[in-house]
Amino acid sequence: xxxxxxxxxxxxxxxxxxxxxxxxxxxxxxxxxxxxxxxxxxxxxxxxxxxxxxxxxxxxxxxxxxxxxxxxxxxxxxxxxxxxxxxxxxxxxxxxxxxxxxxxxxxxxxxxxxxxxxxxxxxxxxxxxxxxxxxxxxxxxxxxxxxxxxxxxxxxxxxxxxxxxxxxxxxxxxxxxxxxxxxxxxxxxxxxxxxxxxxxxxxxxxxxxxxxxxxxxxxxxxxxxxxxxxxxxxxxxxxxxxxxxxxxxxxxxxxxxxxxxxxxxxxxxxxxxxxxxxxxxxxxxxxxxxxxxxxxxxxxxxxxxxxxxxxxxxxxxxxxxxxxxxxxxxxxxxxxxxxxxxxxxxxxxxxxxxxxxxxxxxxxxxxxxxxx
Amino acid sequence: xxxxxxxxxxxxxxxxxxxxxxxxxxxxxxxxxxxxxxxxxxxxxxxxxxxxxxxxxxxxxxxxxxxxxxxxxxxxxxxxxxxxxxxxxxxxxxxxxxxxxxxxxxxxxxxxxxxxxxxxxxxxxxxxxxxxxxxxxxxxxxxxxxxxxxxxxxxxxxxxxxxxxxxxxxxxxxxxxxxxxxxxxxxxxxxxxxxxxxxxxxxxxxxxxxxxxxxxxxxxxxxxxxxxxxxxxxxxxxxxxxxxxxxxxxxxxxxxxxxxxxxxxxxxx
Numbered sequence: 001x002x003x004x005x006x007x008x009x010x011x012x013x014x015x016x017x018x019x020x021x022x023x024x025x026x027x028x029x030x031x032x033x034x035x036x037x038x039x040x041x042x043x044x045x046x047x048x049x050x051x052x053x054x055x056x057x058x059x060x061x062x063x064x065x066x067x068x069x070x071x072x073x074x075x076x077x078x079x080x081x082x083x084x085x086x087x088x089x090x091x092x093x094x095x096x097x098x099x100x101x102x103x104x105x106x107x108x109x110x111x112x113x114x115x116x117x118x119x120x121x122x123x124x125x126x127x128x129x130x131x132x133x134x135x136x137x138x139x140x141x142x143x144x145x146x147x148x149x150x151x152x153x154x155x156x157x158x159x160x161x162x163x164x165x166x167x168x169x170x171x172x173x174x175x176x177x178x179x180x181x182x183x184x185x186x187x188x189x190x191x192x193x194x195x196x197x198x199x200x201x202x203x204x205x206x207x208x209x210x211x212x213x214x215x216x217x218x219x220x221x222x223x224x225x226x227x228x229x230x231x232x233x234x235x236x237x238x239x240x241x242x243x244x245x246x247x248x249x250x251x252x253x254x255x256x257x258x259x260x261x262x263x264x265x266x267x268x269x270x271x272x273x274x275x276x277x278x279x280x281x282x283x284x285x286x287x288x289x290x291x292x293x294x295x296x297x298x299x300x301x302x303x304x305x306x307x308x309x310x311x312x313x314x315x316x317x318x319x320x321x322x323x324x325x326x327x328x329x330x331x332x333x334x335x336x337x338x339x340x341x342x343x344x345x346x347x348x349x350x351x352x353x354x355x356x357x358x359x360x361x362x363x364x365x366x367x368x369x370x371x372x
Numbered sequence: 373x374x375x376x377x378x379x380x381x382x383x384x385x386x387x388x389x390x391x392x393x394x395x396x397x398x399x400x401x402x403x404x405x406x407x408x409x410x411x412x413x414x415x416x417x418x419x420x421x422x423x424x425x426x427x428x429x430x431x432x433x434x435x436x437x438x439x440x441x442x443x444x445x446x447x448x449x450x451x452x453x454x455x456x457x458x459x460x461x462x463x464x465x466x467x468x469x470x471x472x473x474x475x476x477x478x479x480x481x482x483x484x485x486x487x488x489x490x491x492x493x494x495x496x497x498x499x500x501x502x503x504x505x506x507x508x509x510x511x512x513x514x515x516x517x518x519x520x521x522x523x524x525x526x527x528x529x530x531x532x533x534x535x536x537x538x539x540x541x542x543x544x545x546x547x548x549x550x551x552x553x554x555x556x557x558x559x560x561x562x563x564x565x566x567x568x569x570x571x572x573x574x575x576x577x578x579x580x581x582x583x584x585x586x587x588x589x590x591x592x593x594x595x596x597x598x599x600x601x602x603x604x605x606x607x608x609x610x611x612x613x614x615x616x617x618x619x620x621x622x623x624x625x626x627x628x629x630x631x632x633x634x635x636x637x638x639x640x641x
Contacts, residue, residue: 051541072540074543079541082534082538084532084534088556090557099552103544151542
């Protein structure tokens, strides 16, 4: 695969506050890559560096092998879909989309045919003369995408483009964006704090936190083999407990020694153990590896979300079997369901559900959206 | 209580508008009698337009107002954009205050101080006629500027900050981005700033009185000098015409700002 963009040891600070801390990243031609992380992790700054709206304090940005640190935004072959669309309010749909072609002095006939073609691609046929300020959020979004794509950029940058849309529309647009990317073969660099969005759309995901890249990998890699507690917690739900590896393929946690599939750790090394809630089977107490008391049950539609207290540590289990509050149950964990991670600075910060509540979770989600 | 507030309102409006009404009425008086209406006629309008001085003054006033409005709009737009791009909050606030001072300053102080400055500089340059159209124009641009800046700033604040970035992203140089995207977006503010500057310059007397030369007379100055000799109803006619034109400008300004508001409300939705 051909590299199209390369970030090399990039650091950036605003008013003395480090936003990006020595980031290196290679982006390949034609891929759909997502920068994922909580607000303030530096993902948007990374995108703006590629777009030419920020300059790095240290490090280099390469485009097709050429250093572009000092190339201004209007000379880069990279276009952006902005978070709030940034459509030009004084121009109608046609003129918004034709904007870059007019600057390039493209012939009138060609402009008309290209705009028509791209409007069809984003399913806005017949909207040419509408006022952009009167369109719905989803329609404005499509105009913004069409405007960015019409001059055939090599790379399209998308800064949380679906953040302002409602859930249903978001799902539709996710599919549409993915289709557009496949159709055009343009490299998409997508920024989001929504892990579901990242997993379902991307070829590769870059998980970021505190101005550093935590992990780069395919969605399945990131989900199944998180490198540390931060990634494990940010991507999906996970129970993260302290464990010790007495030998290869054996791990001891919660007072029980389990078979596992990981190896390569020093004998007796302290590790973080990840168990996904959906990988735990609820069984009768005598059949389980672990025993505990149910402290809360929430019906989620597809499954029940059960919080189980095992020796003071609260586990989250997702199961289709019902267990009532106060029940004693056993938990059965297969070797494949256990993932071992090296200890990191994030150990012990995540993965315990003692203070878990849905409302809290939603509140903090809403906060992070606003901050962005 | 309700009756009282209604009476109060009527009284205020009466005090505000009866003098203007009387002035307009007497401009149609058929004789020079100030105390009595002796019959309606357009005599004083005819009289007014038959004097060549009036036309010269009218032309002078319009030329001055137009040029002052154009120049202050260009400078004011640049200033407003510049202020909005300032990074340091402290610098922004101080520049803002400095631009607002001329608005608070009494006209008489502005007028006298400008006259002093012009005479002083003119003397240094060895000019024989120290006050002229140029000094008058400089003075007018100066007092119009803060109003232009103030009318553009809200539009700039409302503008989505990513608009200029989007323009550059699509291939605009910074200059193109300003003319193709930013300026059209704040156009409402620019136009109302222009109209405001035009109106202010049109009816200014105090500052003009101090800063113009003997050869350049504007309408307000002419009216003042006419009253010194003898109050004739042709002044009423002239005042009526000025009131009407200011009224028209005011209506245009209001229509534009109402339209802007409507548009920005739509954008917010």
